[in-house]
Amino acid sequence: MGITSKKEFEKNDFPVLDSYEGGSIILTQLDALVNWARSNSVWPLTFGTRCCAIEFMAVGASRHDMARFGYEVARATPRQADMIIISGSINYKMAPVLKRLYDQIADPKYVIAMGACAVSGGPFYYNSYSIVKGADHVIPVDIYVPGCPPRPEALLYAFLQLQKKIKREKNFKKQLKK
Amino acid sequence: MKRGREIVGIVGKRKPDSVCKTSQRFDRMVNKKNKVKGNKDIGLSVTSRNKEVNLAQSETNQAMTNEQLIEQLTSANPDAVVKQGSQYPEITVAHDKLHAFMQNIKSDSSLAFDYLVCETGVDYPEFIQVVYHLESTSHRHFMVVKANTENRETATLDTVSDIWPTAEFHECEIYDLLGIRFNNHPNLRRYFLDDTWGHPLRKDFHDDIHVVER
Amino acid sequence: MAEFSEKYIITDEIKADEYLVNIGPQHPSTHGVLRLLTRLEGEIVHNVEPHIGYIHSGIEKMTEALSYPQIVHLTDRMDYLSAHMNNEAVCLCVENALQVEVPERVKYIRTIFDELQRLASHQLWWCASGMDLGALTAFFYGLRDREDILDIFEETCGARLTLNYSVPGGVMFDIHPNFQKSVKAFITKFRKKLPEYDKLLTDNIIFQNRTKGVGVLSKEDAIAFGVTGPTGRASGFSCDVRKHHPYSAYPYIKFDEKLGTDGDSFMRWKVRMDEMWESMNIIEQLIDNIPEGDFAVKMKGVIKLPEGEFYQRVESARGEFGVYIVSDGKKNPYRVKFRSPGFSNLFTINHIAKGWKIADLVAIMATFDLVIPDIDR
Incomplete structure (x- = not known):
């Protein structure tokens, strides 16, 4: 993949690298380096609404210990966090708050919907007047974890899946394509 | 305002055992407050008939x-x-x-x-x-x-x-x-929902947008 | 250091040197999505107005379309830390209405599960409130020991948190063959661990200075505000439903109702710590004497309650939990109301936090042991 037009050449951040033979290999390696760093230091936001928050706490504590996978500490402010674990149901009064929290997180940001309530409304799907039928009506979700509440192992598996997803990202290539 | 600041200043100078003193002081305050409250209750509500009942009842409190x-x-x-x-x-x-x-x-x-x-x-x-x-x-x-x-x-x-x-x-x-x-409620406001909602526990409450009925 | 400033006469208009601070809905010390609108002058709290409803799910409306066995499964999504007590309250209410006598074995199993659940809840309260007051070690100690109880739950009923174990007429399955052995092993282990908890926080001078004398709730106020559970008992309000209106196997056993005198944050802490010892005593009295027999009585396929109103109260980990069912003779209830202990407990916070500093407000919140879905329902 090379630079075709002059206009595109000027727009790109790393035009020189990619215009040479093998330049894209360097970009791929750079992507891999950045993704390796990002995927191993994803810090969640302390955001717990319902029962799943207790299982989230259990994941953070002694036996399950999410720090093993780089999800080091839960931060209390969205400005220091990289991801939200929506642990519990979201209702119509809470939805604007969740949106605001999501907006405050710096890019790149990720979302895990933990538990049936966050995935689809769960036990509150039918006949409940105040629960949003799935948190993905409010913010985009990367990983869905079913269960009511999911076991800590299930959340750990979701963490690993999220790491895989982050590792597939192409940050520099994306910039070239724009 | 001024009074509050003065008191904070005094407490701040106290030695570590001042915790007990503070709590004693607070106990006194609470007692004082309850006394006033109690008097108010009796003045407002207990009729003379009830006072007689009170005396009779205090002997057989069962x-x-x-x-x-x-x-x-x-x-x-x-x-x-x-x-x-x-x-x-x-x-x-x-x-x-x-x-x-x-x-x-x-x-x-x-x-x-x-x-x-x-x-x-x-x-x-x-x-x-x-x-x-x-x-x-x-x-x-x-x-x-x-x-x-x-x-x-x-x-x-x-x-x-x-x-x-x-x-x-x-x-x-x-x-x-x-x-x-x-x-006569001192602060009647909606706790769970905002003013755009109806009253959901009424039997005629109907909401096509938010409720999926089964 | 506990400091208290004279209470002010609060008026509606905000004075020039007062300002408003929103604590929550997303704040680690509110234990969920509670919003406290606080009015401050410097650090001193003038007024706290709790705003709830950020996790309101309309459970009471939902129950009107569900049958009675289905309601049981919704109740442990309310107060998820005392899930089994909530299950039991609905089951007892239905059984009393139908006048069904459950086997003795069921009563014993339910009571043991109640107390195990209470232990698990108090452990989580201990580590969460320790973390609120700045002791992160407490978080790891508490959750480490809590996992042992969750293993026992998992062995018997397959769930860690939302048990769904009680059903109208009994319990869902019989206990696991290893149940008695593992409960006894846990209690021997936890009896050695609990003094560690005291060493870590209760005897800590910094911790004592932050809680002693802070946020005093008098006995009269506790009764007037309907504050129950360990929070009410710390003020000397004898409100233990297990003692005054015994249900399940509580009439058969001897236990003390732990009553405090001071009603401050430290006493609320102490009462909960003492209750953990008492819970272990109760379990030890029952665990060897579980009678043989069925684990459930056969109920009809469709449970219909007779017309009328039924109220059942149980002691959950946070206080008095009540279920009020209005039945019109159909398979769905006409109206169900859950009396949640947290709702009454929360709204005293304005009364007792006035005049304290904002750091003391966190200490008061921590010792109240609030679960927000229990308040919002």
Whole structure:
């Protein structure tokens, strides 16, 4: 993949690298380096609404210990966090708050919907007047974890899946394509 | 304002054992406050008849049976309707006499219903009912009092939040979910939902947007 | 250091040197999504107005379309830390209405599960409130020991948190063959661990200075505000439903109701710590004597309650939990109301936090042990 037009050449951040033979290999390696760093230091936001928050706490504590996978500490402010674990149901009064929290997180940001309530409304799907039928009506979700509440192992598996997803990202290539 | 700052300054200089002193000081304050409150209660609510009962009761301070309880209540309030065969002694009071009745059963020392366990609103086709579960912490009686609103459209009832402070919050919940307005309530606001909503625990509540019915 | 400033006469208009601070809905010390609108002058709290409803799910409306066995499964999504007590309250209410006598074995199993659940809840309260007051070690100690109880739950009923174990007429399955052995092993282990908890926080001078004398709730106010559970008992309000209106196997056993005198944050802490010892005593009295027999009575396929109103109260980990069912004789209830202990407890916070500093407000919140879905329902 090379630079075709002059206009595109000027727009790109790393035009020189990619215009040479093998330049894209360097970009791929750079992507891999950045993704390796990002995927191993994803810090969640302390955001717990319902029962799943207790299982989230259990994941953070002694036996399950999410720090093993780089999800080091839960931060209390969205400005220091990289991801939200929506642990519990979201209702119509809470939805604007969740949106605001999501907006405050710096890019790149990720979302895990933990538990049936966050995935689809769960036990509150039918006949409940105040629960949003799935948190993905409010913010985009990367990983869905079913269960009511999911076991800590299930959340750990979701963490690993999220790491895989982050590792597939192409940050520099994306910039070239724009 | 100034006074508060001065006190903070003094406490700040104290040695570590000042914790106890602070708590003692606070105890004194609370006692003082309760004394004032108590006097107010007696001045407002206890009638001379009740004072006599008070003296008689203090000698034999023991729980009544449910039959005695109902008998005493009906003799004082002949209009009240007593339901037979229910789980607990149950009495229905007219909505305009509710506040006086409640004040009486709290201040009367032979009844002394001082703990409001639960306050519930129930929607019926003609009226909305408010159910009070009451307990006496000294005699261990348990009783249910019911009051019906006049109609469903302009449902109003007197507040009991001046008798039991916890009722203030239960009444806000009932107002939010069932739409009963409580007269003389200090701060009636919606707790769970905002003003754009209807009152969801009413039987005729219908919402196509938010509710998926099954 | 506990400091208290004279209470002010609060008016509606905000004075020039006062300002408003929103604590929550997303704040680690509110234990969920509670919003406290606080009015401050410097650090001193003038007024706290709790705003709830950020997790309101309309459970009471939902129950009107469900049958009675289905309601049981919704109740442990309310107060998820005392899930089994909530299950039991609905089951007892239905059983009393139908006048069904459950086997003795069921009563014993339910009571043991109640107390195990209470232990698990108090452990989580201990580590969460320790973390609120700045002791992160407490978080790891508490959750480490809590996992042992969750293993016992998992062995018997397959769930860690939302048990769904009680059903109208009994319990869902019989206990696991290893149940008695593992409960006894846990209690022997936890009896050695609990003094560690005291060493870590209760005897800590910094911790004592932050809690002693802070946020005093008098007995009269506790009764007037309907504050129950360990919070009410710390003020000297004898409100233990297990003692005054015994249910399940509580009439058969001897236990003390732990009553405090001071009603301050430290006493609320102490009462909960003492209750953990008492819970272990209760379990030890029952665990060897579980009678043989069925684990459930056969109920009808469709449970219909007779017409009338039924109220059942149980002691959950936070206080008095009540279920009020109005039945019109159909398979769905006409109206269900849950009397949640947290709702009454929360709204005293304005009364007792006035005049304290904002750091003391966190200490008061921590010792109140609030679960927000229990308040919002």
